[in-house]
Amino acid sequence: MSHSERMSFETNALLTPHETLQMDAHMSSSLEFLMENAGAMVARLIRQHFKSCRVLVACGPGNNGGDGYVVARYLQGWGWPVSVAPWKKPQHGSLAARAAQEWTGPIVAFEAAEAMRAELVVDAVFGAGLSRPLPEDVVHFFQHVPRCVAIDVPSGVDGVTGACWGEVPQALLTVALVRKRPGHLLEPATGRCGQVVCVDIGMPEEAFSGLKARYWENTPSLWPLPLQYEQDHKYTRGVVSLYGGAHMPGAARFASDSARHTGAGLVCVSSSEEGAALYRTVLPGCVVDQKTPYDSVKDQRRRVWVCGPGLTFKEVESVLPTLLEAQCHVIADAGALAWADGLPEKLRGVKVMTPHLGEFVRVFGPVRTSRLEAAQQASKETGSVIVLKGADTVIAAPDGRTAINRHATPALATAGSGDVLSGIIAALCASGMPAWEASCAAVWIHGEAGRQAAQAKGGWIVAEDLITFLGKARHAAEKSQKLSINR
Numbered sequence: 001m002s003h004s005e006r007m008s009f010e011t012n013a014l015l016t017p018h019e020t021l022q023m024d025a026h027m028s029s030s031l032e033f034l035m036e037n038a039g040a041m042v043a044r045l046i047r048q049h050f051k052s053c054r055v056l057v058a059c060g061p062g063n064n065g066g067d068g069y070v071v072a073r074y075l076q077g078w079g080w081p082v083s084v085a086p087w088k089k090p091q092h093g094s095l096a097a098r099a100a101q102e103w104t105g106p107i108v109a110f111e112a113a114e115a116m117r118a119e120l121v122v123d124a125v126f127g128a129g130l131s132r133p134l135p136e137d138v139v140h141f142f143q144h145v146p147r148c149v150a151i152d153v154p155s156g157v158d159g160v161t162g163a164c165w166g167e168v169p170q171a172l173l174t175v176a177l178v179r180k181r182p183g184h185l186l187e188p189a190t191g192r193c194g195q196v197v198c199v200d201i202g203m204p205e206e207a208f209s210g211l212k213a214r215y216w217e218n219t220p221s222l223w224p225l226p227l228q229y230e231q232d233h234k235y236t237r238g239v240v241s242l243y244g245g246a247h248m249p250g251a252a253r254f255a256s257d258s259a260r261h262t263g264a265g266l267v268c269v270s271s272s273e274e275g276a277a278l279y280r281t282v283l284p285g286c287v288v289d290q291k292t293p294y295d296s297v298k299d300q301r302r303r304v305w306v307c308g309p310g311l312t313f314k315e316v317e318s319v320l321p322t323l324l325e326a327q328c329h330v331i332a333d334a335g336a337l338a339w340a341d342g343l344p345e346k347l348r349g350v351k352v353m354t355p356h357l358g359e360f361v362r363v364f365g366p367v368r369t370s371r372l373e374a375a376q377q378a379s380k381e382t383g384s385v386i387v388l389k390g391a392d393t394v395i396a397a398p399d400g401r402t403a404i405n406r407h408a409t410p411a412l413a414t415a416g417s418g419d420v421l422s423g424i425i426a427a428l429c430a431s432g433m434p435a436w437e438a439s440c441a442a443v444w445i446h447g448e449a450g451r452q453a454a455q456a457k458g459g460w461i462v463a464e465d466l467i468t469f470l471g472k473a474r475h476a477a478e479k480s481q482k483l484s485i486n487r
């Protein structure tokens with residue numbers, strides 16, 4: 001197995017059900033051993049999280065159900081009162097059927113009355129590969145469950161998109177096997193999973209051979225940040241440019257301050273005569289000029305641009321086409337996205353787009369699949385990195401790599417927070433990071449700054465607070481990277 005293959009399935013890689021099936025096919029002779037380990041690990045976690053109580057294990061006909069029978073056997077072995085409720089029996093001769101045969105304890109009907117009698121229900125009905133609506137009797141059963149622990153996912157969760165095939169069980173704890181799945185990190189599934197704990201079931205390394213990770217949880221090990229060197233000067237750190245609008249200077253201010261606080265060597269702001277006078281006063285740390293976009297792009301150091309925060313349609317119209325023609329690295333947000341209302345081709349050549357869902361729909365039309373797939377599709381079609389913002393921000397690259405970020409806080413839901421993000425992305429692009437890595441890193445640093453600011457300020461912050469924590473947030477990412485290298 002090559003180094004890059006091993007790296008690509010590091011612990012922050014996310015496994016799709018399809019990849020799991022490929023692994024299982026590769027490991028067919030060890031599946032019984034893996035199921036035994038999976039069941040044992042889930043049982044151990046239950047013992048860690050709960051006191052001995054009446055447990056009902058709800059088992060489906062597939063391998064998820066097979067894991068359930070093993071859990072039941074372990075808990076019973078430790079003296080817990082356990083029953084199993086099979087939704088449907090496993091197919092004769094299957095792996096799950098063998099696990100079921102080894103269960104010699106009580107078997108009860110799969111019905112709501114049994115669910116109500118239990119103090120804890122283990123959901124081993126369906127795993128993450130379910131691709132049709134939950135059967136009604138399963139929904140009805142779980143409506144009467146007091147406390148629930150789910151194996152793999154709560155039954156009915158789509159392991160890739162995080163969509164729910166109907167009313168899925170509400171788990172307190174979800175046990176992911178081998179690696180988390182994208183769906184564990186995406187709404188609405190995240191809200192149904194409770195705490196997600198990933199367990200090692202002894203999957204051998206060769207099971208990953210031939211597989212290439214495409215999904216990752218956004219963590220600092222995904223994107224090495226450039227270091228500071230003795231010989232650094234402002235131009236080696238990178239220059240960020242932006243066009244400052246004459247009507248909403250706050251947005252340009254947030255983006256430019258954020259770029260500076262994240263480490264950009266220099267931030268240049270071009271504006272109209274009226275705007276430039278204002279920006280000279282409010283942005284003393286930036287170089288402010290009245291150059292036309294046409295003249296600005298002649299300066300080869302000014303390759304990275306934020307376009308959109310605080311700009312009107314007319315202002316975008318007067319700037320963005322010139323930047324794209326000059327093949328500048330453009331981070332398009334806010335006004336630039338509104339300018340492309342229903343016409344994503346107007347943004348062709350943009351390196352990174354940072355829409356929230358409303359802006360995304362405005363540019364690309366209604367989301368008919370899932371947010372995840374829609375972002376991936378839009379990225380593939382436009383050739384831009386799409387940062388689809390939200391509590392579960394999706395960062396999709398045109399080549400299919402997709403990161404999901406949960407390193408954030410609801411404290412970020414404050415006006416100007418998006419402008420801050422575009423400034424961070426620009427600073428990291430200007431430092432030489434490729435667009436997808438820069439975007440992932442920026443989203444993480446943004447989330448970290450939000451968390452630190454919220455902690456310092458008692459939970460309620462504004463965009464200005466966020467900016468003051470960006471240096472510390474970048475440092476936290478660097479520290480985490482050093483730790484993972486030394487591990």
Ligand SMILES: NC(=O)C1=CN([C@@H]2O[C@H](COP(=O)(O)OP(=O)(O)OC[C@H]3O[C@@H](n4cnc5c(N)ncnc54)[C@H](OP(=O)(O)O)[C@@H]3O)[C@@H](O)[C@H]2O)[C@@H](O)CC1
Nearest residue numbers: 020034035038061062063064065067126127128135152177
């Ligand atoms: N490598 C790993 O990570 C390991 C993973 N392991 C475990 O494997 C689990 C995945 O197992 P799995 O592939 O058998 O899927 P799972 O969901 O159990 O069963 C699907 C079955 O349900 C049936 N079915 C579905 N919907 C239905 C409906 N509406 N009405 C009727 N039937 C319906 C469906 O029928 P079919 O679609 O064929 O008609 C099929 O028979 C995973 O979650 C994890 O717990 C471990 O064992 C160790 C190693």
Ligand SMILES: Nc1ncnc2c1ncn2[C@@H]1O[C@H](COP(=O)(O)OP(=O)(O)O)[C@@H](O)[C@H]1O
Nearest residue numbers: 389390391408409410412413415416417418419
């Ligand atoms: N509930 C939340 N949890 C985590 N992050 C959030 C939440 N709400 C908003 N954010 C983040 O805050 C930022 C808001 O951006 P945006 O909506 O563009 O704000 P604005 O346009 O006012 O600057 C995004 O990065 C988004 O991911």
Ligand SMILES: [K+]
Nearest residue numbers: 123126153155
């Ligand atoms: K399940």
